[in-house]
Amino acid sequence: MQLIEIDTKVKFLRGFADKTRIQILEALMDEEKTVSQIVEAINGNQSNISQHLACLKGCGIIVGRQEGRYCYYRIRNQQVRELLNMFNVVLADVQNDVACCDSHID
Template identity: 65%
Template sequence: MATEVIDTKAKFIRGFSDKTRLQILECLKQNEKTVSELVEELQGNQSNISQHLSCLKGCGLIVGRQEGKYVYYRLRSEQITEMLNLIDLVFEQVGNEVDKCDSHLY
């Protein structure tokens, strides 16, 4: 596989690799939300949440729509929801090993 494709896939997967971004994705599984709603739900600060939303948008995982003065964010597609659900299923199988992993190559 071409190096450029692997690099692009790595960027895409990076969207899932941060705790805050993963929390945002989980929050958006059910319905769209504004930055303010995400800040309240995640007990975060607006600047930090906005930066992570920008990353998720750049990775193609979420989209936003403007309505008046608010931007509503949602997962880009049902496949992203399915991917998050699949991560949960795989984690059920490997969670103990991941928890014990001493290798921190990230």
């Protein structure tokens, strides 16, 4: 197994560290969507969503494909989808501790 640098791991994990980005990922769990469909699904604004999509794409978490004048976004692969599902599994066990956590180190 290839060793991944700590800084790379941190950058990747920061891709998940935003409420809007998590909402986008949840909207993409079952199927690919256009920006407009994502905006509608999470009740956001297009400019903000586009910035978050660029972040997720830059971190390798999602991919986009152009079809005519629309760009469709989807979760990159099954491993990322499984990681998102694993977040839910782990959080089901520790959610009370996480909800009470006041110590966030940047």
